[in-house]
Amino acid sequence: MENFTLPKTQHLVVFQEVIRSGSIGSAAKQLGLTQPAVSKIISEIETYFGIELIVRKNTGVTLTSAGQVVLNYSESITREMKNMVSEMNSMSSSGVADVSFGFPSLIGFTIMSSMIQTFQQTFPKAQVCMYEAQLSSFLPALRDGRLDFAIGTLSDEMKLHDLHVEPLFESEFRLVASTSRTCTGPTTLGSLKNERWILPHTDMGYYSELLTTLQNNGIDNENIIKTDSVVTIYNLVLNAGFLTVIPCDMIAPFGSNQFITLTIEDILPVARYAAVWSKNYRLKKSASFLVELAKEHSSFNYSRRRQPDAL
Numbered sequence: 001m002e003n004f005t006l007p008k009t010q011h012l013v014v015f016q017e018v019i020r021s022g023s024i025g026s027a028a029k030q031l032g033l034t035q036p037a038v039s040k041i042i043s044e045i046e047t048y049f050g051i052e053l054i055v056r057k058n059t060g061v062t063l064t065s066a067g068q069v070v071l072n073y074s075e076s077i078t079r080e081m082k083n084m085v086s087e088m089n090s091m092s093s094s095g096v097a098d099v100s101f102g103f104p105s106l107i108g109f110t111i112m113s114s115m116i117q118t119f120q121q122t123f124p125k126a127q128v129c130m131y132e133a134q135l136s137s138f139l140p141a142l143r144d145g146r147l148d149f150a151i152g153t154l155s156d157e158m159k160l161h162d163l164h165v166e167p168l169f170e171s172e173f174r175l176v177a178s179t180s181r182t183c184t185g186p187t188t189l190g191s192l193k194n195e196r197w198i199l200p201h202t203d204m205g206y207y208s209e210l211l212t213t214l215q216n217n218g219i220d221n222e223n224i225i226k227t228d229s230v231v232t233i234y235n236l237v238l239n240a241g242f243l244t245v246i247p248c249d250m251i252a253p254f255g256s257n258q259f260i261t262l263t264i265e266d267i268l269p270v271a272r273y274a275a276v277w278s279k280n281y282r283l284k285k286s287a288s289f290l291v292e293l294a295k296e297h298s299s300f301n302y303s304r305r306r307q308p309d310a311l
Helices: 009-021 024-031 035-049 065-090 105-109 112-122 135-143 206-216 230-240 285-301
Strands: 054-057 060-063 098-103 127-132 149-154 163-171 173-178 197-200 224-227 244-247 259-261 271-278
Touching (some): 024 035, 060 065, 098 285, 105 112, 112 127, 112 285, 135 163, 149 285, 163 285, 173 230, 197 206, 197 230, 197 244, 230 259
Parallel strands (some): 098 127, 098 149, 197 224
Antiparallel strands (some): 149 271, 173 259
């Protein structure tokens, strides 16, 4: 077999930092190196491949098409190296594992505390990074390995062929308002078209399907505010008379009795939750453990609670 020298991993790290920082000088400061040292490393990488990877300008650097290829592969290589170190550390009694994952507000309000408590009993020194948002926001980070996995809602238009999808549970959603609102019985979405609505911001998943349902019932986008903040949603419903649609398990946040559900004759979409991770990266032991915890807790914590039939 032909022997050849591979690029040094640390050189790839320097190359990535130059692109991230936007200039050789900024990268040198971030890495604690001199500017000539960084320039020398970039030149060595270009000499190795025999092609220009970056265009140097007074305003900074830009990638060539060849540089983009090197960046994509180098990020995968260094990420897998970090995963290997994390995995080996988790096997050592003195090592520290790490895991990064995303989840929607429903998980944070319900099973997250139990999951983390159990996780830390097995991985007491683990470094955990958690991010709350809709699944669509996590897809880029899942695909390039910045996140180990994410939990969220699925929809038919989502293209997930490059991702593992582990179904968890289904949940019905409710139309929610403040208790200050006067209820006179069942209503329809069409009769609420002039109301103000506040919904999570997403391009796909459950709320994308819900938005289509609302629009089909005459509710215009101009009456809908979108936000990534669950606190803001609760605040506008409670104090500004907005309506929202949330999972049935989130109707009484932290034991609050200030929200009510409005009975509607229309059928709202059912949300399908799943754990998702990239097929291009091996799921770390710590991440796999959390996915199994999510499956375990999902099996007995969530149920599809059907809204009472309209009278």
